[in-house]
Structures are given as C-alpha cells and as structure tokens.
Amino acid sequence: MTGRVVWITGASSGIGRALALTLAKRGDRVAVSARSETGLQHLAEEAAGFAGSIHPYPLDITQPETCADTVDRIAGDLGDITLAVLNAGTHHPVEAHAFAASDFAKLININLIGTGNCLDPLLKRMIPAQKGHIAIVASVAGYRGLPTSAYYGASKAAQINLAESLKLDLYRYGIKLQLVNPGFVKTPLTDKNDFPMPFLMDVDEAAERMARGFDGRSFEITFPRRFAYLLKLLRLLPYRLYFPLVGRITRA
Numbered sequence: 001m002t003g004r005v006v007w008i009t010g011a012s013s014g015i016g017r018a019l020a021l022t023l024a025k026r027g028d029r030v031a032v033s034a035r036s037e038t039g040l041q042h043l044a045e046e047a048a049g050f051a052g053s054i055h056p057y058p059l060d061i062t063q064p065e066t067c068a069d070t071v072d073r074i075a076g077d078l079g080d081i082t083l084a085v086l087n088a089g090t091h092h093p094v095e096a097h098a099f100a101a102s103d104f105a106k107l108i109n110i111n112l113i114g115t116g117n118c119l120d121p122l123l124k125r126m127i128p129a130q131k132g133h134i135a136i137v138a139s140v141a142g143y144r145g146l147p148t149s150a151y152y153g154a155s156k157a158a159q160i161n162l163a164e165s166l167k168l169d170l171y172r173y174g175i176k177l178q179l180v181n182p183g184f185v186k187t188p189l190t191d192k193n194d195f196p197m198p199f200l201m202d203v204d205e206a207a208e209r210m211a212r213g214f215d216g217r218s219f220e221i222t223f224p225r226r227f228a229y230l231l232k233l234l235r236l237l238p239y240r241l242y243f244p245l246v247g248r249i250t251r252a
C-alpha cells in the first residue's frame with residue numbers, strides 16, 4: 001500500500017477505468033466515480049488481489065451537492081484525498097448547421113461546470129490543510145479550434161485556462177495542480193469517431209503515462225508526445241496560415 005487515497009471521476013470506462021486499475025495495482029486506495037453503478041462495481045471486483053483497492057462512489061458531476069457529499073464520504077471512509085483526477089467528460093461532435101444551444105449547454109455542464117463542481121469541495125478541504133494534488137483532464141483539442149469540435153473544443157480550452165489560473169493561485173498553498181492533455185486514446189469516446197485518428201494510443205499506455213506524470217513535476221502531462229508537439233507547433237501559427245493548413249489536413 002502506498003498510503004495514497006486517489007479519487008478518479010469518469011472511472012466507469014476508458015481512461016479513468018484504466019487509470020484506476022493501474023494505480024490500484026501500484027498500491028493506491030482508489031475511490032472511483034461515474035454515473036454507472038454497475039460499471040464501478042465491476043471495476044472494484046477486478047481489483048481484488050491487487051496491492052491497493054478500488055471503492056465505488058457513484059456520482060453525476062453535474063450535481064454540486066452530490067459532489068460535495070462524495071468528497072466528504074471518501075475522506076470519512078478512506079482518509080483525506082491525496083490526489084484527485086477530474087477526468088469525467090463527454091464528446092458531442094457537431095457540424096455548424098446542427099449547432100444547438102441546448103446541446104452546447106449540456107456538454108459544457110458536464111465537461112466544464114462538472115469539473116468546477118468537483119473542484120469546489122476539494123479546494124475547501126485542501127486549502128486549509130495546505131496540501132493536496134489535483135489533475136484536470138482536458139485535451140489537445142483545447143489548444144485551438146478544430147472542425148466539428150465547437151462544443152468539445154470550447155469546453156477543453158476553458159478547462160486548460162481554468163487549470164493554468166488555478167496553478168498560479170494554488171502555488172502559495174502548497175497544492176499541486178496538473179493538467180492532462182491526451183491526444184487520441186482508444187476508448188468508447190473515440191470509438192464513435194469515423195475519421196482516421198493519428199497516433200491513436202492504447203488506453204493502458206495512456207494510464208501508465210498519467211501515473212508516471214503524477215509522480216513528476218511537470219504542469220502538463222501530454223501524450224502521445226509526437227502528436228502533442230505537432231499540435232503545439234500549430235498553436236503558434238497565425239490565423240492566416242492556421243485555417244488553410246488545418247482545413248486542408250482535416251478535409252483529406
């Protein structure tokens with residue numbers, strides 16, 4: 001046992017699920033949240049015999065009171081949360097002609113406001129204690145605008161800015177704030193994509209990269225590296241070069 005208590009949201013599938021298993025194998029006690037109770041229960045059973053353990057805390061991150069109650073219950077049952085990975089999220093690709101304010105609000109409510117609903121009770125505990133570690137899972141899709149990504153990209157860009165701002169503010173309280181920006185990782189979320197995904201990464205490899213990143217000092221944890229660096233270069237381009245280039249690449 002490592003003595004760490006880790007809380008992962010969005011752990012019933014994909015990246016969150018793989019990360020929970022990776023950390024429990026390493027000896028962490030992992031509290032897992034998502035809406036699907038059965039998904040979390042199966043996950044907990046899979047960890048039987050691991051050095052650490054997995055504990056289900058079903059939760060809808062769009063409900064602020066439930067988020068606060070969950071943080072209290074985890075602390076009461078397992079001890080203070082040492083690391084919180086705010087990973088729950090969704091994707092809804094949209095063409096401009098189908099843009100709908102209600103769908104936009106729904107996605108922002110999960111990806112962005114949901115992150116805030118989890119941050120609120122975490123910070124209320126961590127700031128007075130002057131310790132803690134939070135990782136926000138955004139995406140390289142938040143670096144710049146991409147086709148069909150108006151809802152998702154906006155939520156991820158906002159998460160990146162949120163993490164940067166909090167990083168600066170939390171420094172003085174001794175709280176570690178990290179930002180995770182994955183490229184394409186094979187999960188149920190990307191299984192819906194009907195276009196070629198460059199450098200698509202296996203989910204267990206992604207979980208491994210995150211686990212290693214949490215032990216390190218870098219603010220940003222991003223993978224696959226080559227894809228992320230390519231997108232970082234695109235981020236530097238002026239609009240007059242960015243739009244024709246990305247338009248041409250993504251139409252291919």
Ligand SMILES: NC(=O)c1ccc[n+]([C@@H]2O[C@H](COP(=O)([O-])OP(=O)(O)OC[C@H]3O[C@@H](n4cnc5c(N)ncnc54)[C@H](OP(=O)(O)O)[C@@H]3O)[C@@H](O)[C@H]2O)c1
Pocket residue numbers: 009010011012013014015016033034035036037039059060061062087088089090110114137138139140181182183184185186187188189190
């Ligand atoms: N896969 C990629 O290529 C990729 C790339 C960049 C960033 N990301 C980010 O990584 C995170 C995980 O994505 P993934 O690919 O692992 O997707 P996924 O397999 O679809 O998993 C999403 C998780 O979020 C949970 N979730 C969704 N809405 C929720 C809500 N309202 N309350 C609580 N939990 C909720 C889902 O569980 P329930 O449905 O049971 O609630 C599920 O456990 C997301 O933030 C995503 O934007 C993924």
